Amino acid sequence: xxxxxxxxxxxxxxxxxxxxxxxxxxxxxxxxxxxxxxxxxxxxxxxxxxxxxxxxxxxxxxxxxxxxxxxxxxxxxxxxxxxxxxxxxxxxxxxxxxxxxxxxxxxxxxxxxxx
Amino acid sequence: xxxxxxxxxxxxxxxxxxxxxxxxxxxxxxxxxxxxxxxxxxxxxxxxxxxxxxxxxxxxxxxxxxxxxxxxxxxxxxxxxxxxxxxxxxxxxxxxxxxxxxxxxxxxx
Numbered sequence: 001x002x003x004x005x006x007x008x009x010x011x012x013x014x015x016x017x018x019x020x021x022x023x024x025x026x027x028x029x030x031x032x033x034x035x036x037x038x039x040x041x042x043x044x045x046x047x048x049x050x051x052x053x054x055x056x057x058x059x060x061x062x063x064x065x066x067x068x069x070x071x072x073x074x075x076x077x078x079x080x081x082x083x084x085x086x087x088x089x090x091x092x093x094x095x096x097x098x099x100x101x102x103x104x105x106x107x108x109x110x111x112x113x114x115x
Numbered sequence: 116x117x118x119x120x121x122x123x124x125x126x127x128x129x130x131x132x133x134x135x136x137x138x139x140x141x142x143x144x145x146x147x148x149x150x151x152x153x154x155x156x157x158x159x160x161x162x163x164x165x166x167x168x169x170x171x172x173x174x175x176x177x178x179x180x181x182x183x184x185x186x187x188x189x190x191x192x193x194x195x196x197x198x199x200x201x202x203x204x205x206x207x208x209x210x211x212x213x214x215x216x217x218x219x220x221x222x223x224x
Binding site for chain 1: 124157158159160161201210211212213214215216217
């Protein structure tokens with residue numbers, strides 16, 4: 001089956017620094033990828049839709065200047081958390097849509113801890 | 116706005132017992148619903164979708180528009196069914212998913 005990989009799986013950073021998380025579709029091309037955020041014991045919340053070659057579309061309440069998304073190729077989307085603060089600590093998950101079936105495949109997630 | 120509700124955070128059943136994981140939704144459009152499963156230390160994966168009307172690993176789910184429900188059922192639970200189950204609603208032209216809060220299923224011996 002299709003595989004989506006995220007890197008890093010865990011990252012710890014200091015408050016005020018920026019962190020980049022990568023999402024790759026390993027064996028298929030994805031024109032659309034999605035970024036979610038999951039707080040402990042809560043559901044996945046859609047943050048934004050990443051579109052290859054164009055600007056990402058953000059869900060209401062998500063700061064686009066805070067969470068920069070770049071989808072420069074058909075197999076890679078990146079999420080950069082800028083000037084991270086402790087409240088940005090969370091589990092970030094990406095998914096990629098497989099053309100044809102439209103099925104979504106999820107990455108393993110990236111746990112961000114901001115000190 | 117669309118919403119997915121899973122009322123049970125934890126469901127514990129004995130092996131061989133029937134399982135029903137509840138899911139209710141609210142959506143003004145025509146719903147497309149899914150069940151996703153996350154086994155321990157693994158990523159989220161699709162279990163089944165209502166349009167397929169299929170049975171996966173013995174699980175079935177029927178969309179009931181009158182009750183706005185999409186409950187997941189299995190007649191005989193197995194130990195390997197222990198996992199986190201998320202109900203999800205597709206919207207935005209099929210591009211976006213809204214997830215429920217998830218139900219942890221624990222199958223005991």
